[in-house]
Ligand code: HEM
């Protein structure tokens with residue numbers, strides 16, 4: 001087994017574990033922390049179903065961002081939609097035989113990569129050019145965009161310049177999944193691409209990428225407007241009841 | 248009173264996003280609470296010795312109690328959508344008044360102490376240690392947020408800077424650095440029952456005087472009952488309604504509505520305050536204590552319904568939190584929502600034809616409506632979402648012939664705060680208040696020029712006081728601001744139905 005294969009196999013296992021455990025831990029923390037008061041940003045839906053649609057619109061359409069800034073919205077949609085298409089496209093490395101709908105996505109996937117990179121450049125441009133956004137940016141905010149750009153550009157380079165041996169790469173990936181390691185194709189671009197993906201996975205649970213799970217847990221978006229109809233009481237708040245009350 | 252030296256922002260053709268002017272508002276800070284104000288609420292009298300430790304511990308406690316805080320501190324991607332949405336930023340240009348930058352004042356400490364990235368690479372993720380300069384910044388800029396939630400409307404994750412500034416103020420109280428205005432007032436509510444510190448005999452006197460005034464004005468015996476057992480409705484108004492202009496005209500309006508509808512009602516001398524300032528300092532226990540006073544008054548007076556007067560943050564606490572804090576209200580008449588807003592109450596009477604209004608009585612006015620931030624973004628009226636925008640407008644339109652809305656991006660859910668909410672309605676913050684009113688003044692100027700609007704109605708005691716104070720700085724007459732029930736009061740036909 002070539003040494004690179006061993007190193008990358010271990011790196012990817014490690015990254016996947018950090019990602020999986022880290023995000024699960026974070027999500028569990030969110031789920032376990034009570035929301036003691038009703039604080040939906042009004043007007044809010046008055047039913048659970050309405051709330052499901054509200055959160056779905058935030059996730060799928062970036063509704064609030066659209067209200068706020070059309071340019072940011074355009075770049076954000078380009079980046080995220082591009083990323084989503086790419087992720088779906090990459091599924092072909094993980095499944096055998098390939099599902100029918102992942103085949104359909106393949107041709108769009110290529111555009112996905114380009115659209116994602118353009119979106120990222122737009123977001124980076126905003127961050128550098130607009131004084132307000134520059135003011136609130138930390139080094140990690142730039143690094144995150146650069147990392148994603150690096151992933152996107154190296155991916156496109158593999159596709160258009162390098163033509164890595166896809167068949168043996170798929171064998172490597174399936175090998176990882178079934179604990180039957182196969183050699184990793186020897187391409188510097190591919191190694192760079194994979195290293196950056198691993199870095200992204202590792203950074204995910206410790207960074208602002210937590211906005212992805214976070215959007216589902218934000219009380220201002222996921223609460224029903226029914227405060228008058230239903231009494232809402234957190235466990236720690238319930239403990240205050242009766243203790244020293246005059247009523 | 249000597250005017251504070253500052254430049255009133257120019258009202259231009261349209262609202263411009265200002266250039267960043269770092270530090271221009273760094274000196275703005277409210278007076279600190281005296282030890283006795285602090286101790287009356289169970290907070291340390293002055294800055295405690297190990298304050299860094301206590302502050303971090305309190306932050307940890309709040310993180311485990313409030314999901315909003317935990318998620319909102321984690322989720323921000325620094326997209327900047329909220330940056331130009333805050334009236335205090337728009338009015339001052341101080342970048343720390345951009346909502347995300349305000350959050351970062353606390354987030355930087357959160358990251359340092361509660362996240363791996365901030366512990367390992369503080370510089371990379373903007374984490375920092377607590378030191379006296381951070382404390383000073385907190386005290387200054389967390390008292391430049393009126394907790395109006397406008398930023399939360401535009402944030403893709405609904406991150407609510409109000410939640411963050413409430414948490415920050417709670418930490419400040421915990422380490423002994425409270426704000427005088429809020430904490431002194433809370434002491435008065437706990438002991439006397441209202442923010443003014445108006446004792447029962449003085450209140451009775453005021454109400455008697457009002458009865459005489461209305462009698463003189465209209466010839467009708469409109470009552471202002473106090474502590475009447477067995478009344479149908481307990482009315483909880485903001486205490487400003489008892490003395491300030493134009494608030495008091497609103498109170499007269501409520502009384503005429505009750506009179507004309509023939510529904511018995513009463514005020515309570517034990518709980519004569521709708522406003523709950525504990526909201527501003529983010530303190531659940533204090534907020535609960537104030538709310539329980541109202542529950543007790545309702546039980547003692549054996550009323551069937553509770554109606555809340557024109558007060559913005561008060562309606563937030565009443566609508567969204569009372570059931571949680573002081574519920575269940577199963578001793579009241581289940582046919583009515585608990586609590587009800589006076590606008591809902593009057594609106595219902597108008598719809599049923601139970602009161603008659605003569606619009607022409609207000610023909611000398613051309614009216615617009617200021618959606619109060621907390622009514623707009625933290626409550627509802629009526630059965631449908633958005634009723635908080637519709638019902639007050641319908642009541643106004645039933646009371647006057649000339650109504651004009653301000654620009655759509657400045658009303659409804661996108662309404663601008665008056666500039667004085669969230670516990671900032673105090674004289675030492677006048678510069679902030681005047682500058683923070685800029686977006687609203689801009690929108691008002693537009694309807695004044697386009698439609699000849701002469702008056703702006705509001706349903707919040709803070710809005711009314713704030714506008715009375717700042718309108719003259721923008722060369723509007725102080726009397727521009729009116730109560731919605733003042734319009735009703737002018738238009739209502741007393742004695743037309745028996
Ligand atoms: C539930 C899924 C997700 C939703 C609803 C979502 C939504 C958003 C929105 C609304 C923004 C703000 C606009 C912007 O600056 O682009 C944003 C920013 C961002 N998202 Fe996501 N996102 C999701 C998943 C992801 C994932 C999986 C990644 C990366 C692996 C990601 C990476 C980013 C980055 C890096 C930014 C900041 C862009 C900048 O610096 O301007 N997002 N996201």
Ligand code: SF4
Nearest residue numbers: 333392393395396398
């Ligand atoms: S809540 Fe209102 S005052 Fe506070 S930061 Fe947001 S927009 Fe500004």
Ligand code: SF4
Nearest residue numbers: 323324326327329402
């Ligand atoms: S809009 Fe929300 S995510 Fe964007 S910078 Fe403001 S608080 Fe952060």
